[in-house]
Amino acid sequence: MAEVALERVGAREDTVAARITRFVSTTPVHFFLVLVGLLWLVPTLGLLLTSLLAPSDLLTKGWWQIFSTPSRATFDNYQAIFDNETITSSLWTTAQIAVGGTVLPIIIGAFAGYAFAWLEFPGRDWLFILVIALLVVPLQMALIPMFSLYDKAGIFDTVIGLILFHTAFGLPFAVFLLRNFFIGIPKDLMEAARIDGASELRIFLRLILPLGLPAIASLGIFQFLWTWNDLLVALTLARDTQPITVAIFSQLRAFSANIELIAPATFVSLVIPLAVFFAFQRYFVEGLLAGSVK
Amino acid sequence: MSQSTTAEPPAHPAPQAGEAGRWRKHALAAGFLAPAAFFLGIWIVYPTVRTIIRSFFSKNGDEFVWFDNYKELFTEDVLVTAIKNNAIWVAVVPALVTALGLIFAVLTERVRWSVAFKTAVFMPMAVSAFAAGVTWRIMYVKDPDQGAINAGIQAAKETVSQPGVLSEAAPSSPSIVQTSGGGMELQRPLQPGQVATLGLTRISTDEVPSDAEQAVRPEPLQGGIAGVVWRDFKPGGGTAGQVEQEELGLPGVTVELTKDGNKVASAKTEANGTFEFPDLDPGSYQVGIGAATFAKPFAGVSWLGEKLIMPAVIIAYLWIWAGFAMVVIAAGLAAIPRDVLEAARTDGGSEWQVFRRVTVPLLAPVLTVVFITMLINVLKVFDIVIAVAPPSVQDDANVLALAMWRTSFGGESDFGVGSAIAVFIFVLVIPILALNIRRFRREV
Numbered sequence: 001m002a003e004v005a006l007e008r009v010g011a012r013e014d015t016v017a018a019r020i021t022r023f024v025s026t027t028p029v030h031f032f033l034v035l036v037g038l039l040w041l042v043p044t045l046g047l048l049l050t051s052l053l054a055p056s057d058l059l060t061k062g063w064w065q066i067f068s069t070p071s072r073a074t075f076d077n078y079q080a081i082f083d084n085e086t087i088t089s090s091l092w093t094t095a096q097i098a099v100g101g102t103v104l105p106i107i108i109g110a111f112a113g114y115a116f117a118w119l120e121f122p123g124r125d126w127l128f129i130l131v132i133a134l135l136v137v138p139l140q141m142a143l144i145p146m147f148s149l150y151d152k153a154g155i156f157d158t159v160i161g162l163i164l165f166h167t168a169f170g171l172p173f174a175v176f177l178l179r180n181f182f183i184g185i186p187k188d189l190m191e192a193a194r195i196d197g198a199s200e201l202r203i204f205l206r207l208i209l210p211l212g213l214p215a216i217a218s219l220g221i222f223q224f225l226w227t228w229n230d231l232l233v234a235l236t237l238a239r240d241t242q243p244i245t246v247a248i249f250s251q252l253r254a255f256s257a258n259i260e261l262i263a264p265a266t267f268v269s270l271v272i273p274l275a276v277f278f279a280f281q282r283y284f285v286e287g288l289l290a291g292s293v294k
Numbered sequence: 295m296s297q298s299t300t301a302e303p304p305a306h307p308a309p310q311a312g313e314a315g316r317w318r319k320h321a322l323a324a325g326f327l328a329p330a331a332f333f334l335g336i337w338i339v340y341p342t343v344r345t346i347i348r349s350f351f352s353k354n355g356d357e358f359v360w361f362d363n364y365k366e367l368f369t370e371d372v373l374v375t376a377i378k379n380n381a382i383w384v385a386v387v388p389a390l391v392t393a394l395g396l397i398f399a400v401l402t403e404r405v406r407w408s409v410a411f412k413t414a415v416f417m418p419m420a421v422s423a424f425a426a427g428v429t430w431r432i433m434y435v436k437d438p439d440q441g442a443i444n445a446g447i448q449a450a451k452e453t454v455s456q457p458g459v460l461s462e463a464a465p466s467s468p469s470i471v472q473t474s475g476g477g478m479e480l481q482r483p484l485q486p487g488q489v490a491t492l493g494l495t496r497i498s499t500d501e502v503p504s505d506a507e508q509a510v511r512p513e514p515l516q517g518g519i520a521g522v523v524w525r526d527f528k529p530g531g532g533t534a535g536q537v538e539q540e541e542l543g544l545p546g547v548t549v550e551l552t553k554d555g556n557k558v559a560s561a562k563t564e565a566n567g568t569f570e571f572p573d574l575d576p577g578s579y580q581v582g583i584g585a586a587t588f589a590k591p592f593a594g595v596s597w598l599g600e601k602l603i604m605p606a607v608i609i610a611y612l613w614i615w616a617g618f619a620m621v622v623i624a625a626g627l628a629a630i631p632r633d634v635l636e637a638a639r640t641d642g643g644s645e646w647q648v649f650r651r652v653t654v655p656l657l658a659p660v661l662t663v664v665f666i667t668m669l670i671n672v673l674k675v676f677d678i679v680i681a682v683a684p685p686s687v688q689d690d691a692n693v694l695a696l697a698m699w700r701t702s703f704g705g706e707s708d709f710g711v712g713s714a715i716a717v718f719i720f721v722l723v724i725p726i727l728a729l730n731i732r733r734f735r736r737e738v
Contacts, residue, residue, distance in 0.1 A: 037414040047429045112330035121323035140716040145341035168337030229422030277420030
């Protein structure tokens, strides 16, 4: 630690006094961080407590009333949304889209990433540059043609249609991330396997995939959150196949009238991403860094 | 461009079996790439080309209109607002996010419980931008009884000044006039011995203090002024200016006595509305009620109104992305060699100097990455705007991606202009794309 080292340089300083000085000088920093940290939690807390207010209270009271009268809290709104066919089926739809839209691009991206990292073929660098180029193509560029094409292909308003769209738009990042990770796997390992006569497919399945697991985990979390949280794609390429975001969105027009449904449904939609986030925080951060810093 | 050794395919120790072997290898690579090529080709490359072409055709697509759609993009009011707003986003948000991330990363660097802070700030990243928008919409509710932000502002305001007890009240008869300062007073000055009757109306039942009693017109006070402040209204109406049965006194109102423009005394009314100013010098006095009594309560800032909707959406957006910037910058910070910073400190640099002259320059590449990432994101911002901004102000909060969606799928079904907006977003992203490619080529 820097300041410990500095104290040693100062030699024979009264460490208690130094510690106190340091504590006093950093107190404003602590205070500031506590304040900002709490401030950052307020909106989420507000959503949770709002979802716990009885519908009659929601028209007149703020969520902070629960602090002074905890008896106001009730699970009635949650009861209501879990009895609500639209909401429960939209949660199921979201889960399907998120799982399909995560697994598919990982598998396809891993094959392509391996090819870009370790297979020899003409125009490899140029093709990879194309992938990087596709990385920034805005979703908006695909919406209108896909809207028409989906209709013709009969996959408009289907879960599979949404999964395929997320797969495609997840791929550039998947290929980019996995190629960069695979290329870091020591060459000796690959060569040893090749000398032993292993086929490329075998090397890929038995060596690259297990070694690439951390990158695959990061990618998986990203892709899962991205598909779970999508609004735009489902809003455009589906009508009755509503994921939870679209189901909530359709209630938004009458915001204050529907708040008893909006608040708990929104909170439920947060629970899975937050659970994923807390369970796999490390991979999430690693993926983030690989995706941006590299 | 030089090929680095790591990117080089492994040199096979065994000699390949000529042409056939090479073809086998290429076929293998093609097999590995085919699924990805299929998806990228159909879902990204094809529609990109298609959208560019479509942007030169009319609304329903049967007429080639040259640049008319683009002309509309730059002249139609709603779309121009979207462009302007998106320009504000680009100018303000990436810089703010980067700055916030830098501040948080530097401050948490040497705090022991930094993980807790980082988790709290980073958490919104996991949440959908849409859900975050809904969350903030609850924060922004206008009524201070329901919207947390306005409740906070109200609480802060009330520590400075309480709202008046009779904020809606008005005179019941022309004998009472409003003063320029917002208070009310009797039009005619009074002499000691006279009685002041201050009748007020437009007071709702729940505004009347609960301890109010039947109003009483006091007896004249020898050498002083007595009076009554009451709710000059009863079911059925009653006569204005007369204290009648069933009319309630207004307790707790501060009545002020002025002489020649100077305040000489004040008194609070009793439960029956009466008050007294005893022992007055002869002369003529003004009897009135100060402005504080009629001060309007805080009605709430309309965050979701047309004026403030942009900052409201941007604040919600900062809430989501500050954590991203913080985490990336913190990682960059951790990678700075400790001895460089220490050398700067032992050389006598102050914390600020070290930060300014050593830390920030060393972090420059990371800061650039964060800034550019945010730039791309901001050009495509959609979910948060549609979630926070009610439909009535979406014209005022409009951004390119939202305009694109509303034009194409929000009822207008104008795929021509919609495509033009999409192409415009794409064109804005291309310089960033070029930057990405350059970075890659430097790497290879």
